[in-house]
Amino acid sequence: MERLLILAEGRSGDPHYGKTGRGVLAYGTRPVVAIVDSTRAGETEPGGDGTGVPIIATVEDALRFEPTTALVGVATQGGRFPSAWRELLQSAIANGLHVENGLHEFLADDAELATLAARHRVELRDLRRPPPGLDVPTGANLELPVQIVLTVGSECAIGKMTVSLELDRGARERGLASLFVPTGQTGIAIAGWGIAVDAVVSDFLAGAGERLVVEGHERGGELLFVEGQGSLIHPAYSGVTLGLVHGTAPHAFVLCHLAGQTEIEGYPGQPIPSLRELVELHERISLPARRARVAAIALNTRLLDENEAHAAIRAAEAETGLPADDPVRFGPARILDAVLAALR
Amino acid sequence: MERLLILAEGRSGDPHYGKTGRGVLAYGTRPVVAIVDSTRAGETEPGGDGTGVPIIATVEDALRFEPTTALVGVATQGGRFPSAWRELLQSAIANGLHVENGLHEFLADDAELATLAARHRVELRDLRRPPPGLDVPTGANLELPVQIVLTVGSECAIGKMTVSLELDRGARERGLASLFVPTGQTGIAIAGWGIAVDAVVSDFLAGAGERLVVEGHERGGELLFVEGQGSLIHPAYSGVTLGLVHGTAPHAFVLCHLAGQTEIEGYPGQPIPSLRELVELHERISLPARRARVAAIALNTRLLDENEAHAAIRAAEAETGLPADDPVRFGPARILDAVLAALR
Numbered sequence: 001m002e003r004l005l006i007l008a009e010g011r012s013g014d015p016h017y018g019k020t021g022r023g024v025l026a027y028g029t030r031p032v033v034a035i036v037d038s039t040r041a042g043e044t045e046p047g048g049d050g051t052g053v054p055i056i057a058t059v060e061d062a063l064r065f066e067p068t069t070a071l072v073g074v075a076t077q078g079g080r081f082p083s084a085w086r087e088l089l090q091s092a093i094a095n096g097l098h099v100e101n102g103l104h105e106f107l108a109d110d111a112e113l114a115t116l117a118a119r120h121r122v123e124l125r126d127l128r129r130p131p132p133g134l135d136v137p138t139g140a141n142l143e144l145p146v147q148i149v150l151t152v153g154s155e156c157a158i159g160k161m162t163v164s165l166e167l168d169r170g171a172r173e174r175g176l177a178s179l180f181v182p183t184g185q186t187g188i189a190i191a192g193w194g195i196a197v198d199a200v201v202s203d204f205l206a207g208a209g210e211r212l213v214v215e216g217h218e219r220g221g222e223l224l225f226v227e228g229q230g231s232l233i234h235p236a237y238s239g240v241t242l243g244l245v246h247g248t249a250p251h252a253f254v255l256c257h258l259a260g261q262t263e264i265e266g267y268p269g270q271p272i273p274s275l276r277e278l279v280e281l282h283e284r285i286s287l288p289a290r291r292a293r294v295a296a297i298a299l300n301t302r303l304l305d306e307n308e309a310h311a312a313i314r315a316a317e318a319e320t321g322l323p324a325d326d327p328v329r330f331g332p333a334r335i336l337d338a339v340l341a342a343l344r
Numbered sequence: 345m346e347r348l349l350i351l352a353e354g355r356s357g358d359p360h361y362g363k364t365g366r367g368v369l370a371y372g373t374r375p376v377v378a379i380v381d382s383t384r385a386g387e388t389e390p391g392g393d394g395t396g397v398p399i400i401a402t403v404e405d406a407l408r409f410e411p412t413t414a415l416v417g418v419a420t421q422g423g424r425f426p427s428a429w430r431e432l433l434q435s436a437i438a439n440g441l442h443v444e445n446g447l448h449e450f451l452a453d454d455a456e457l458a459t460l461a462a463r464h465r466v467e468l469r470d471l472r473r474p475p476p477g478l479d480v481p482t483g484a485n486l487e488l489p490v491q492i493v494l495t496v497g498s499e500c501a502i503g504k505m506t507v508s509l510e511l512d513r514g515a516r517e518r519g520l521a522s523l524f525v526p527t528g529q530t531g532i533a534i535a536g537w538g539i540a541v542d543a544v545v546s547d548f549l550a551g552a553g554e555r556l557v558v559e560g561h562e563r564g565g566e567l568l569f570v571e572g573q574g575s576l577i578h579p580a581y582s583g584v585t586l587g588l589v590h591g592t593a594p595h596a597f598v599l600c601h602l603a604g605q606t607e608i609e610g611y612p613g614q615p616i617p618s619l620r621e622l623v624e625l626h627e628r629i630s631l632p633a634r635r636a637r638v639a640a641i642a643l644n645t646r647l648l649d650e651n652e653a654h655a656a657i658r659a660a661e662a663e664t665g666l667p668a669d670d671p672v673r674f675g676p677a678r679i680l681d682a683v684l685a686a687l688r
Binding site for chain 1 (some may be wrong): 448480481483486541542543544545546547549550551576577578579580581582583584585586587588589590591611612613614615617625628629631632633
């Protein structure tokens with residue numbers, strides 16, 4: 001069994017940039033033995049077996065926890081590598097660790113790192129590297145004997161992957177043949193398979209989505225919770241979202257929203273439309289050959305106290321006429337009930 | 345000045361697959377001296393200086409027309425290379441011709457062809473290869489002192505590029521500082537610059553769109569006619585379309601439609617919505633920070649006789665309340681008037 005060391009130098013406390021690391025801590029099947037971040041050395045991060053995961057200053061210091069694999073635990077906008085990270089990666093490789101990387105820059109294509117990895121007999125795994133042989137969809141997505149649920153949202157990085165993971169976990173606990181379908185680097189690091197659709201050549205986006213649901217079926221899933229990406233209204237990532245919507249051909253959506261957010265982060269002047277408008281927009285843009293309805297609203301209420309959270313959930317229900325809940329904070333049961341009802 | 349030989353073996357008569365060749369014949373600035381297609385050898389293709397372009401059986405036979413550059417004149421779905429083409433490419437290279445290729449498979453990455461090209465001192469130009477350094481949009485698309493018009497449509501390969509070219513030509517004839525902005529391999533072969541957005545990593549789709557309008561401005565354009573791609577309702581290519589819509593941030597759309605078409609080609613059961621619905625869908629999905637209206641409907645009436653064409657145009661106007669015309673068949677003046685009125 002692999003044992004993970006998460007590399008999160010300077011970023012482990014940052015809610016956005018530590019996304020990959022925290023996702024693997026919360027949902028991954030491989031144990032996380034330590035986190036490298038010299039700016040927080042000595043602290044611990046919740047997770048693991050409940051005792052917390054130690055934060056360590058350097059890769060060398062972390063070797064006593066016997067990691068086998070270093071995971072790049074940050075996600076940067078656009079997916080580029082901060083140059084200061086180079087020494088950290090070299091240190092991991094030189095100490096005999098495999099390296100998993102989810103950024104758009106591929107480690108295996110770096111001649112110096114590849115040579116170092118060959119010398120130390122470790123693997124450089126680029127989680128975002130597209131598989132060979134991608135093409136346009138064939139229509140197989142509409143033929144599978146599965147039910148497909150895609151998370152969509154008002155913004156990036158508000159918890160679409162987490163909602164899919166929680167719903168999948170809840171469905172499996174009810175004895176359903178449910179499967180989480182990973183579409184991004186963190187999901188891949190968690191589940192051990194998948195395609196990072198945002199790294200695929202644009203012409204093959206929908207084809208990659210189709211291949212993912214086909215593979216989900218081949219892996220035994222009868223109910224597929226597909227991790228959503230981006231947002232139809234995001235100025236940078238909307239194309240990825242729509243390609244995934246059409247390629248995975250969902251039967252139902254779960255619409256995710258960060259309660260209280262009114263504008264796309266990093267793009268001033270780009271307002272987030274009302275939940276009611278978002279519901280209608282997604283339903284209208286779903287494939288004419290398989291119309292999908294929004295089954296429920298998954299609200300991320302992390303900015304609110306508990307009373308405010310319940311009020312926000314009630315307001316979302318009143319606005320949309322759909323069941324709403326925060327499936328991370330209050331459990332996935334209500335959203336899952338709504339999804340299963342919509343699929344009947 | 346380069347002289348083009350179009351390679352269109354077995355495909356020069358096919359309305360879809362000869363798209364690149366015919367686009368360059370009709371709108372390119374470099375003369376086309378011959379077309380290679382052994383299945384139609386001896387025929388001529390309209391174009392060139394009005395005398396027609398000869399269709400020749402082999403590259404060797406075509407050398408008497410003194411071409412400098414062979415252009416791969418076919419576009420396949422998904423952009424892969426038919427393997428039988430290999431000999432044709434080798435023949436062109438061995439006879440000292442540069443080769444321009446718009447498919448997703450890159451010639452320069454093929455070790456055998458690259459070696460052959462080096463030996464014969466010719467260039468292998470892969471028109472779809474993305475430029476280095478792409479990233480997400482910065483917001484520069486909203487700051488440029490230009491007016492941006494994007495063609496969108498109900499389907500692929502129904503004339504969005506041609507409509508953009510005709511509108512640009514019409515605007516330049518009126519003395520406007522208009523520029524055609526190429527977003528696909530044929531547009532690039534015609535205009536000599538651009539980015540094939542469907543070959544860009546999905547995360548950078550909108551960023552590529554932004555870079556194109558920035559470059560259009562740098563090239564002196566004050567009115568940019570951006571070549572559209574795919575369709576918001578196309579099961580394979582919708583992601584490319586939406587990324588381009590958000591990245592180029594148009595002030596106005598021209599909606600293109602093949603009169604009479606009711607279903608997406610190759611995707612049975614995927615109906616084309618009404619023009620009225622398409623107008624509303626595009627306007628709703630335009631950037632909240634720059635709402636775009638559909639200024640006019642460009643109908644492709646090639647399947648209709650002249651009376652039927654006029655009737656279809658009147659029907660489109662009645663349905664949408666917008667000016668409609670076939671700008672290729674009847675000239676771009678009416679659509680251009682409508683665009684300029686919408687930009688005022």
